[in-house]
Amino acid sequence: MGIGFTCKDVAERANALIDGELGFADRLKIRLHLAICKGCDHFIHQMRQTKALIRASAAMPAEEVPPAALDAILARVARPEEEPEPKPDG
Ligand SMILES: [Zn+2]
Numbered sequence: 001m002g003i004g005f006t007c008k009d010v011a012e013r014a015n016a017l018i019d020g021e022l023g024f025a026d027r028l029k030i031r032l033h034l035a036i037c038k039g040c041d042h043f044i045h046q047m048r049q050t051k052a053l054i055r056a057s058a059a060m061p062a063e064e065v066p067p068a069a070l071d072a073i074l075a076r077v078a079r080p081e082e083e084p085e086p087k088p089d090g
Pocket of ligand 1: 007010033037039040041
């Protein structure tokens with residue numbers, strides 16, 4: 001086993017790297033690999049951008065939904081089509 005990472009090693013750790021979940025040693029090895037491998041450098045760059053976009057678009061809708069609409073949706077989900085209430089004057 002060599003000292004540096006292979007392209008496969010980098011690809012496997014790309015997610016953790018971008019999420020900041022990688023240890024110092026692994027981060028260093030990836031950096032070294034990116035310095036000599038344009039392909040992985042590009043790959044990480046692309047992935048970072050994609051993740052940033054996903055995060056931005058995922059954060060948006062929750063704030064856009066009006067609280068009243070959210071309540072209505074939650075009420076419907078919590079009580080799906082229960083038995084109809086008996087009419088008092090049936
Ligand atoms: Zn590579």
